[in-house]
Amino acid sequence: MSDGRRGERQRPPARERSARHRSDQRPSERARRTDPARLAAYTAMRDVADGGYANLVLPKLLRDKKISGRDAGFATELVYGATRLSGLYDRVIAVAAGRPVEKIDANVLDTLRLGTHQLLGMRVPSHAAVDETVALARQVNGAGAAGFVNAVMRRVSERDADAWVELVTEGIADPVERLAARTSHPVWIAKALRAALIGHGTASADDVEASLTALLESDNAPAKVSLVARPGLTTLDELEDAGAERSGLSPVGATLPEGDPGAIAAVRDGRAAVQDEGSQLLVLALAAADAQGQAATDERWLDLCAGPGGKAGLLASLAIERRIPFVANEISEHRADLVWQTLAAARVVAREEDVSLKVRHGDGRDLGEVEPGGFSRVLVDAPCTGLGALRRRPEARWRRSAGDVAALAGLQRELLASAVDATASGGLVGYATCSPHLNETRFVVADLLKQRDDVEVVDARPWFVDAAGHELEGLGDGPYVQLWPHVHGTDAMFFALLRKH
Numbered sequence: 001m002s003d004g005r006r007g008e009r010q011r012p013p014a015r016e017r018s019a020r021h022r023s024d025q026r027p028s029e030r031a032r033r034t035d036p037a038r039l040a041a042y043t044a045m046r047d048v049a050d051g052g053y054a055n056l057v058l059p060k061l062l063r064d065k066k067i068s069g070r071d072a073g074f075a076t077e078l079v080y081g082a083t084r085l086s087g088l089y090d091r092v093i094a095v096a097a098g099r100p101v102e103k104i105d106a107n108v109l110d111t112l113r114l115g116t117h118q119l120l121g122m123r124v125p126s127h128a129a130v131d132e133t134v135a136l137a138r139q140v141n142g143a144g145a146a147g148f149v150n151a152v153m154r155r156v157s158e159r160d161a162d163a164w165v166e167l168v169t170e171g172i173a174d175p176v177e178r179l180a181a182r183t184s185h186p187v188w189i190a191k192a193l194r195a196a197l198i199g200h201g202t203a204s205a206d207d208v209e210a211s212l213t214a215l216l217e218s219d220n221a222p223a224k225v226s227l228v229a230r231p232g233l234t235t236l237d238e239l240e241d242a243g244a245e246r247s248g249l250s251p252v253g254a255t256l257p258e259g260d261p262g263a264i265a266a267v268r269d270g271r272a273a274v275q276d277e278g279s280q281l282l283v284l285a286l287a288a289a290d291a292q293g294q295a296a297t298d299e300r301w302l303d304l305c306a307g308p309g310g311k312a313g314l315l316a317s318l319a320i321e322r323r324i325p326f327v328a329n330e331i332s333e334h335r336a337d338l339v340w341q342t343l344a345a346a347r348v349v350a351r352e353e354d355v356s357l358k359v360r361h362g363d364g365r366d367l368g369e370v371e372p373g374g375f376s377r378v379l380v381d382a383p384c385t386g387l388g389a390l391r392r393r394p395e396a397r398w399r400r401s402a403g404d405v406a407a408l409a410g411l412q413r414e415l416l417a418s419a420v421d422a423t424a425s426g427g428l429v430g431y432a433t434c435s436p437h438l439n440e441t442r443f444v445v446a447d448l449l450k451q452r453d454d455v456e457v458v459d460a461r462p463w464f465v466d467a468a469g470h471e472l473e474g475l476g477d478g479p480y481v482q483l484w485p486h487v488h489g490t491d492a493m494f495f496a497l498l499r500k501h
Ligand SMILES: C[S@@+](CC[C@H](N)C(=O)[O-])C[C@H]1O[C@@H](n2cnc3c(N)ncnc32)[C@H](O)[C@@H]1O
Pocket: 279, 304, 305, 306, 307, 308, 309, 310, 311, 312, 329, 330, 331, 332, 335, 362, 363, 364, 365, 381, 382, 383, 384, 411
């Protein structure tokens, strides 16, 4: 369970409140409204239920409501925690309410999830969690619902988190299903991650349970905010001056211990960005690896599916430093616009240095035909399920389905084949996903190798070490690199390096 941050704010001392039962309170007191942070958290939960993304809707809400500092942190933990752990909390709520959660109004259920997270996942004192949740329910769900919420919350507060987890999972016989329930993951994801840990050689079938437990638990822990200092555009010193700390993992990476990254000037104007360090390392590795033949003498780089432009931002700055032309391609017009904006600072420098930097709006599957052999290095950061970044996207695990893996399979293979076609002899293709799922990673590359003999796999591990500038633990037996949150502290990025003959 994640750490909470606070108890009560703007409230009378606990002694005064706990001395009286709620039914003894004056009506005016009973009608008290909840605080802005909890209200914003509830609003964000409802927006997410309507299809929004927590990492987009919540920051906007907090800005609009002028909620900042500790209150913003509290609201964020509430929304992220209650969303991630909603699978587990729904089991708890069902027992406490004496009815399946499907029989509870969806608005009321979100209120209960927020309250349950305060009780079981944060350090909010029980009486504050119950009182504030009832106040929230009265405000947003109505007086009738508030009575029900009060009863359920009181029942939830009777046990601690460990006791509840034990109670709601003790009847599940299958160990992976039980672990999935304990860590609030859909069973299909727990099974796919288990297969990935074994299939990538990170764990053996005999000892996979410990790794799987650590991996699933890492999905429930807030990810640190990682920044990239785009070379030639800013420096780690500038980020340090703005409060970031050098990370030690990526040579261009830093961690922001607190505060809004958007408040940092270098981030605001695109010289730095928020970027997972696994993503940084794979871009640096692709740029460092040795191209051969024509590709080595006539460099031109391509990011085949670049939107919204995180990796393109780093690739472009490296390309400009080496005076190498760079193209970022993206199929979605909106996301191609985002790439254009992401590259704003790089575009200025590219113009000054007279280096070609282009954003192309089009289908990457066509590029191999449109520009056969036209590039020395091609990055395919393929559309994927994102199962390696669940800690950053709290709602993602509940939105994805096993069918998504199959639905993306054809596109991933076509993009990789097109990338190989677009690569010059001796050139390199980097195939990356932010998912460790075997069907999106190794099996995509294996299918390519079965179908063509003009490409070979290069061991990516030495280039990661070269890129990092220090040894990296847990890179496995190669030739692919699979990073893990519980091992490397990064998203579970997969990277395959291929050389065209
Ligand atoms: C995983 S994201 C890329 C993330 C990006 N590299 C970054 O670091 O910000 C995959 C991107 O591929 C794009 N995409 C999907 N199908 C595509 C296609 N046929 N051709 C080009 N891009 C495509 C998606 O719109 C999405 O922006």
